[in-house]
Amino acid sequence: MTDLPTLTEATLWAILNEELEDDVVNRLVCHHLGYRYEDASGQWDCSNVVEPLREKFPEPPNFIESRPATVQLTRSIPKPNKQLLKTYLGFKGYTIDQLVPRLTRRATMTSWLLSHMQLQGLLKDDASPV
Template structure:
């Protein structure tokens, strides 16, 4: 997928581990946080001058040609679809096979939830493909409570489109 030299040079804010992925699935981190996990691994970089994330020379062309700025993977359907399509077939069952995740109940399904599951599945694919899973859950974000209104998300999350 990516050359190891590129990964070594890049510093990721949070290592990918099972506990972190479950925080995403349990809605205990914001949509913004989830997007940033994916954006870093797609090599989008935070541009302070424009207060936004933009593609870099390392961003795969599959992404940079469609999204100059890092896409809102959770709130925007086209970005979520693009993420789903970027997962190779042999990794499509990552949630089930790697995390033993049984899925959501029917009354828990709404766009935010399914898009978060897609992001987790992509992160599983990325971490396996790049041999970047952390066995240590030491560095973890502070979990928050799930949002009061799970359809809208956490305070500060972009509106679902």
């Protein structure tokens, strides 16, 4: 999973604004979840992926296409981090005409990445937007 964008505020906004291709967004989330492809065995190593994602998805799921995978991703976001899209990024959400599964799943993926950044200590002062 090479050639992935750096996990930054600009990357998060690029996901929300559809400036990154779906495949890149999926690979980025899967990479940060801990999925690694082993060339030697030709198989995915998911030993660093949290449960129940690891159990339900032994290979990286396509979060854009899979509602069950997106539901599991949402459940893996710690409760204190669930509102970071609003409170940290200032994301106002999509308009009614934009509420389609593809975009809402991109928002979920962005929310998970933002939570991951928070847990890794990669966010600036969490009381104020980036």
